[in-house]
Amino acid sequence: xxxxxxxxxxxxxxxxxxxxxFQGLEVVWPGTFRVERVRAAADAAGLPIHGLRLSDAFDAPxxxxxxxxxxxxxxxxxxxxxxxxxxxxTSLSLVPARITSSVSxxxxxxxxxxxxxxxxxLAQELEVRLALRLGPGxxxxxxxxxxxxxxxxxxxxxxxxxxTAWSTVRSxxxxxxxxxxxxxxxxxxxxxxxxxxxxxxxxGFEVELGEGDLVGPTLLDALAHALFAGWVTLEAEGVARDxxxxxxxxARALLELA
Numbered sequence: 286x287x288x289x290x291x292x293x294x295x296x297x298x299x300x301x302x303x304x305x306x307f308q309g310l311e312v313v314w315p316g317t318f319r320v321e322r323v324r325a326a327a328d329a330a331g332l333p334i335h336g337l338r339l340s341d342a343f344d345a346p347x348x349x350x351x352x353x354x355x356x357x358x359x360x361x362x363x364x365x366x367x368x369x370x371x372x373x374x375t376s377l378s379l380v381p382a383r384i385t386s387s388v389s390x391x392x393x394x395x396x397x398x399x400x401x402x403x404x405x406x407l408a409q410e411l412e413v414r415l416a417l418r419l420g421p422g423x424x425x426x427x428x429x430x431x432x433x434x435x436x437x438x439x440x441x442x443x444x445x446x447x448x449t450a451w452s453t454v455r456s457x458x459x460x461x462x463x464x465x466x467x468x469x470x471x472x473x474x475x476x477x478x479x480x481x482x483x484x485x486x487x488x489g490f491e492v493e494l495g496e497g498d499l500v501g502p503t504l505l506d507a508l509a510h511a512l513f514a515g516w517v518t519l520e521a522e523g524v525a526r527d528x529x530x531x532x533x534x535x536a537r538a539l540l541e542l543a
Contacts, residue, residue: 299330311336311518320371335516337369339379347400348382348393370411378446383422408442416446416470428464435468444470453477462507472517494535501539
């Protein structure tokens with residue numbers, strides 16, 4: 286349960302997001318919140334929760350060498366699907382695995398495939414689409430691998446959530462959009478600077494939109510080619526109002542929505 290002060294702060298933040306021009310939310314899970322409280326606050330602010338996002342710290346168990354951890358991961362994936370449905374979300378996004386010295390690409394591929402196939406009937410029942418995404422861990426690190434993996438699952442209830450920053454780490458987001466095409470579910474819009482990353486990978490993510498290697502018109506052309514018409518999400522957590530307003534303005538300009 287959110288303490289009273291935190292509940293008031295959440296309501297104020299959601300009103301602020303709405304005033305700035307945001308049209309929906311993606312919520313990170315697991316969290317310390319009660320689902321019904323967050324849903325009620327979002328409804329009161331007029332901001333639908335379109336997606337639930339599994340934190341990166343949760344993702345590894347699906348491809349763990351430990352069967353107990355894999356089972357825990359599968360159970361928590363099911364819990365997350367139920368939470369997404371309760372929030373009114375249409376998707377649950379996750380980084381499906383991490384490659385380690387003991388978990389190869391092939392082993393991760395097979396373990397994650399089994400786990401997601403097990404979860405798909407529940408996803409269909411709840412009408413929550415599994416949206417795989419790129420992140421730390423080197424699994425599905427090219428758009429061809431990602432497309433093949435989604436196709437092997439052979440279900441309309443699984444697709445890909447394009448993270449434009451992480452796909453810039455690996456190659457270029459427009460290549461991902463062209464190759465993934467109709468498999469795209471949603472887009473996480475952020476920039477990444479290879480020049481800044483020379484001082485360390487994390488530094489590349491610290492730039493604002495328009496300050497890195499993201500080329501707006503090229504990305505838009507690729508998304509149009511993919512017939513993409515879904516949600517586009519900006520990171521808002523911990524960002525002050527003025528900085529967030531500037532970020533939203535840059536996003537609208539990049540997407541030619543200004």
